Amino acid sequence: MQPGLYHILFLSAALFFIGVYGFLTRRNLITMLMSIELILNSVNLNFIAFNKYLWPNQMDGLFFTLFIIAIAAAEAAVAIAIIINLYRSHNSIDVENAEDLKY
Amino acid sequence: MNEFFTLMKSELVVTAIIFLLLFIKISKGIQHSSLLSLIQVLLLINFIAGFFFNKSGGLFGDMYQTSPLIVFQKNILSLAVYLISLLCTDWLKKTEHLPEFFMLMLSALLGMFFMISSGNLLIFYLSLELASIPVAAMANFDLSKKRSSEGAMKMILSSAFSSGILLFGISLIYGITGTLSFAAIPQLLDGSTLQIMAFIFLLSAFAFKLSIVPFHLWTADVYEGSPIATTSFLSVVSKGAIAFVLMTALYKVFAPMQDVWYTMLVILAIITMVIGNLFAIRQQNIKRFLAFSSIAQVGFILVGISSGSEIGITAVVYFVLIYTFSNLAAFGVAAVIAEQTGKENIDDYKGLYKTNPFLCWILALALFSLAGIPPTAGFFGKLFLITAGATKGSYTFITIAALNMIISLYYYLRVIRAAFMDKNDNPISTIKLNASVKLAMIICGAGILLVGLLSWVYDYIHSLSL
Amino acid sequence: MPNVTAIALIPLLPLAGFLLLGLFGRKYLKNSSGIIGTVLLLASTILALYTAYEYFFVYGKVAGVYEKFVPLQLTWLQFSPGVSIDMGLIIDPISVMMLVVVTFISLMVHIYSLGYLKGEERFPTYYSFLGLFTFSMLGLVLASNIFQIYIFWELVGVSSFLLIGYYYDKPSAVAACKKAFIVTRFADLGFLIGILILSFSGGTLDFSTLIERLTSPETNEFKAAAASTFLGASALTWGAALVFVGGAGKSAMFPLHIWLPDAMEGPTPVSALIHAATMVVAGVFLVARLFPIFSVAVPGVLEIIGWVGAISAIVAAIIACTQTDIKRVLAYSTMSQIGYMMFALGVSKYGGESGLGYTASMFHLFTHAMFKALLFLGAGAVIHYVHSNDMKDMGGLRKLLPITHITFLIACLAIAGVPPFAGFFSKEEILLAAYNNNMAIYWIALITSGITAFYMFRLYFNIFWSKELPSYTKATKGKEGGFVMMLPLVLLAIGAAAAGFIPFGEFVSSDGTVLHSHFDLTFSAAPVILGLAGIFTALWLYKKQNDKPAKLATSLGGIYKMAYNKFYIDEIYLFITKNVLFNLIGRPAAWFDKNIVDGLMNLIGNITQSISEGIKKVQSGKVQQYAIYFLGGVIVLAVLFIYIWK
Amino acid sequence: MNLLLLIGLPLLTAVAVLLSRNKEQVKWISLLGSMAQLALAFMLFFIFRNERATGNVTQMLFEQNYPLFSSLNINFHFGVDGISVAMILLTSFVVVAGVLVSWNIEKMTKEFYFLLLLLGMGAYGFFISLDLFILFFFLEISVIPKYLLIGIWGSGRKEYSANKLALMLMGGSALILVGILGLYFAAGRSFDIMELSKATVSLSYQHILFPLLFVGFGVFTALFPLHTWVPDGHSSAPTAGSMFLAGISMKLGGYGCLRVATYLLPEGAKEFANIIIILSAIAILYGAFATMMQKDLKYINAYSSVSHVGFSLLGIGMLTQTAITGALMQMVSHGLMTALFFAVIGMIYDRTHTRMVGEMGGLMKKLPFISSVFFIVGLCSLGLPGLSGFVAEMTIFMGSWENTDAFHRIATIAAAMSIVVTAVYILRAIGNTVMGPIRNESYLSLKDAAWNERLAAIILVVGILAIGIAPGWLNDLLRPAAEEIMNRIAGN
């Protein structure tokens, strides 16, 4: 079968929800961050696929992907900084340990 | 090119200030307190500058749009930032990274400006991130406090998660319409189920930033953990900006799906008000308390937004203006007390009136305004939101909204009661107020009292929103 | 035409006294207050007598009939066109007669009180209250509007309340005044509703118009009122009956009489004025005022009135035989005598000869005022001397109190119906009226008159004869009350002796025409003999102290005990108020309010609180859980709007 | 006459109070200000009468109209008819008396007087507003001063009571808000009462909006079963607070029920009249019976207020001109009477430090003035002729009786029955406090009323007597206004 738009959409949706699953279940903050990267990648895939198959007359999707990659980097950087800072005060990066703030 | 400067004036001024601060930071020549004063002056200039050269127009192929109404909205945000810089003087003086803090805050403000002006999903997304990533960093500015980093962590992770979902929604919209431009999208929307799906993904991100139930859960934790300057920025500036953008998005981009989003907003508004109120009832920490109260307020904003007409726009902008004064006044009082005594609990406020009548009156004004009690402006703000909500004729909805004011009154009165009525042998001692704090509080107080009674403010906004 | 100013001044002078003494008495007029009050009332009395003279002998009679004048009528409160409360003055035979009675008795009491209450701390207050009462009573008798009469009716009630409670630090006095007010208030409720019904039926509140409209069967109002029925009785019947309830309350008719004996807690002159001569006959006056309606439109109600009066008369007389408190004996006797007046009206008809009962009733009202006031004032003199109300503490006083003794005896003879004293004549007419119309009532009345004579002389002998107590000597107790106390006694005694010779039918009759009283010796025989029998029984039993009364009491057993305990009516009332009003309604209402209504509000609050507490777990502090809610929200919204809403 | 003076003067006084330096200044400024209000109210009354006498039959006099939120068609629209004038008079009486009886407030004097004056201002503003939005604004403005007055200066379970009051009133306002918004949109975006009174609102709309508005305002005026804030609120409030609450604030509700709910939605009023009647008849009797069981003087008066206010609602529910006039009279009468009652209770409490009926007795001996006033107000409460309560109640009864069917009649009789119950509890209260033997030796050293208390009491007594003895002027004031309302109801 010729792979087409729907295949890529299926793939990206699968990646997206695997990422979501990871985000919801991983207790380590860094692995949660990794799940976020998965999510963003799946979105990138979406954009590229739409751009390629449906709207090749422009490069909107492509640019969007570029910017998402950049933002992913910035976000990851800030997140890691925060995580490291948290690690210093908590001595742990288990998300379950960071629940002083509640109710 | 001349047009470029007039139209992007707000953003350019803010950018200029950011770079000025960067240079100051690098040169390290100025003392802490004078630097703060300098910043405050700069922010005031920024605010005042907002009143000149207001024109409508678009730039960068309408990726950037502006109009007097948008400039007015930006001015509200500028004002809020200026007031925050005054109100949180105590904390700001102590923090070691003063220029950095303001650079981050102004970046976020810049992001909001772009967001309000955006005419394209890409620029919207980018500015949304610009408006939230620095704030996450700001949340961690009480560097040595555990809670601060915990709050920051919750914020950055949740926000990343929500932008993931937002992006997925945007990608679907892009796939469906082949464009990112706000002007072009509605032409290809017909309300198919995938579009609804994409819309819900998008809306959830808005809801996340606005703290609409059930996407609100990060709010209270982050508010409590962050420094009050950040909290007030989050609760006022960030909320206001998103509310403005949400209106643009709904009214312009998703206009063909009005039936869908109207019902959705009604449902969300109701549960937001109810849940926000129910949680606020029980809170002890004043920041957390204000967090939930602001969630409930957002429910009211949604009531206004749901009207889908210029009455709604006017009411929301007007309300955000009032909300800025009211909430900042409340946060200001909390900030002063927390900074000077370290007390953040409502119970600690018992007997406050004896020692600090001025603070108490400001607090009372602020809370009454939040509760929507005349003659404070909050009364008018809430009333007009509800009026706007009533244009669609759904009286059950309006009744629920109105009844929610009872619960909200209940918990605002709790604070009032602690401050004015409860006896306490050991009340918080008399607090010496910084001149700038006092100034800010007086501005807020005057705003609370006057914005409502001076009806031309409303009429002016109305004339802008037509 | 009558002189408006003069008539208006009659009630206004006592009012001026009330205001003057009430506002400034305590501070500035402490000593002169009695004199001021008395003088004002004297003026008022003179004006009343003058008015009576003018009315009866100068202009009152037009074409052989005493006309009704309304010389003054001011709109006080307009309800709708034609319906308004007016403050007016009505001048007709009964109001003029009442003017004389009220002012005269009141004057006597004013004078008497100068001595009786000398040295009291609240002397000015007392006189101001007397002024208020006199004003209200005069307003009542002069009322030209049914609502006006109600207004003064209530004012009379409150002044009675104030005067009974004059000794306000005595718990029994407080209880008595409360009881008096509440019981009459209860009756007034009937009066009020009666007024509403009658005024609505008649489309007016004005007496003359009202009577005119509701007595002639041709008017629309009459037809409408007769046509609308409720529980089988017409609106008119209900209205009239309810108005009578008001009258019965104020006139202490059975079973609304319970307040009257207790009212004796007030100063004795007050009892003479209010609870013997004037206020308590207001009910009779009210029925007389509306007599055309009662007699022409709803004769059935009149029958009720007759029976209520008769029963009150005999019940009160029986109870009076057993009481030992002299004021209470007099109180029951008052009730009994008012019963006479009431049933006299009940057996009367409107117009001409058949209106004898009406005239008789008014006549008896007049004479009764004289001798009953005298009795009370005499009793007051005794009490003043002995410092006790109880017969047991008295006896043999005839030598120590000679004037009191003689005047008291005259009064007793009058009330017992012994000729030629006043009571004989009026009672005779009443009996005749009853004989003509209702034999059953006649027999009751006859027996009652015998009992009356018995208990009055029981009282008389017990006070003035019976035992000779050595402790009472002039030396220890001083003299009989002074001149101011004796003068009224004497004046009233003259009245009691001579009032019977007034040809009352000449002046007062149901329709204003002259009614000649005809005197029939054979008819008079029965009551007089019965009266004498009563007197002699009393003489036999009480002339000397002995154990005959006690024996008699034991031999009567239960009957005596029941009568002694006033047939337990008080207890029944107490049971009703305490158990029904307070425990069955009041307490549950208060409980309901506190627990259900209030509780509901609190419950709403508590529910909100507990929901708030219950959902706090949502905010678990775990960021992944937040994300699950986030995702859940998205999915639910999507499902809702994609599958369910469409 | 410029009606804005009525708002401006109290506001000015309040600001002056805030700026004054010591307690004496505060008190005298408040007194002068409130006296000036009284004078102003009288001036208004006489000018109004004069206008009417010269044949000016416009429904509203002295109308003023300034645009406020013009984009929403909200205007500062003021004007008065007889009802408003009567209510303004009432307010000014109570304000003066309230200021006078609070003379000895020690705690936070400035704030106390400020709030009192603010409350008064709210009431004036409410009564002259002809724009629903402004009316609502002034209605709401009074909620928080009440809350603070009770919570700060109150006694007993003050926080609970204050909370309850504020929340229940807020609930009422919420309903009112929805109601007036409904009217606003139903009548083509206008809040103006005069315009709305000419607009036709569809039947189905009226049937929804009327209960909202009536119940909303009903909460303010203790409509059964939403009266529970009344006993607690009144009993916990400081003396002047109770006076204002019962004397003025509850009248706002009654006025609103009539002017807004009934007048603007006549069909709704007709539809729900029977329910109103049933509820108010229950309130009258039930309030009276509940009063009977109370032992605290303030609770006695509070519950009796429920009962008395029930009469006003009954009058409104009867929908006849006379009954409505009576209802309005009852509002004025009850306002004066209950204010006086609370004032007297306050005076007694200041001296004996108890409000429990059972602990007093024989006060007449040492406190003749206070006791006499207590007596007068008690008699007024039980509807004695010559005092205002009688006039009002009788007018209501007369008006009610104009409805000829059995239902209305029975309701009227039931309501009338309360006069007996009222007599019972009033006399019990009087009998146990001012009469009877002195139970507590320490009472022998009590001092009678001071000048300020005397003045306050006399002002209110004069009001009561003025209505009771010569009700004509009030009747003339209210009846034509009631007629306008009746005309609207009858559909002419």
Add this chain to the structure above:
Amino acid sequence: MTGENIIFYLLATMSVVFAFLSVTTRQIFRAAIYLLFTLISIAGIYFWLQYEFIAAVQIVVYVGGIVVLIIFSIFLTQQTGEKLPIQKIDRKIFAALAAFAGFALTMLQIYQHTFFETDELAVTPTVQNIGNKMLAVDNGGYALPFEVISILLLAAMIGCIVIALRTKTETK
């Protein structure tokens, strides 16, 4: 089934499998490596789609930047050999359910939707085209987003420095 297709399916399977392994493995280091593989597979798909520039950026930024950053932070925060803690089972179930529901819903909607396709001439995403567009200020240009993201990166940098350099400032 052409070779081209086989490559696609291979890449797709790889990316899914490694992604799944990455979110489930208990060895954090392995998780990072699996993530790396996923990212590379996705880069492969970009190549397959002939978006070479994007593929290059993907490898440079993700593989060269983000994953390295992650690995560094793992070194900073993790003791070697320590296994990741296990999540509570109910959380796992809920998460799986939610994720699956979301996936099913999304796919259902996507399959039910007929996408609109442009018939205009395609633009080849060459580096030159991209560069021109990137800095154009007219309609369809991306100069503004470029500026915005530069500010964002600046802000992120400042934030990172302040937060991560905490110890240094503390010792001052």
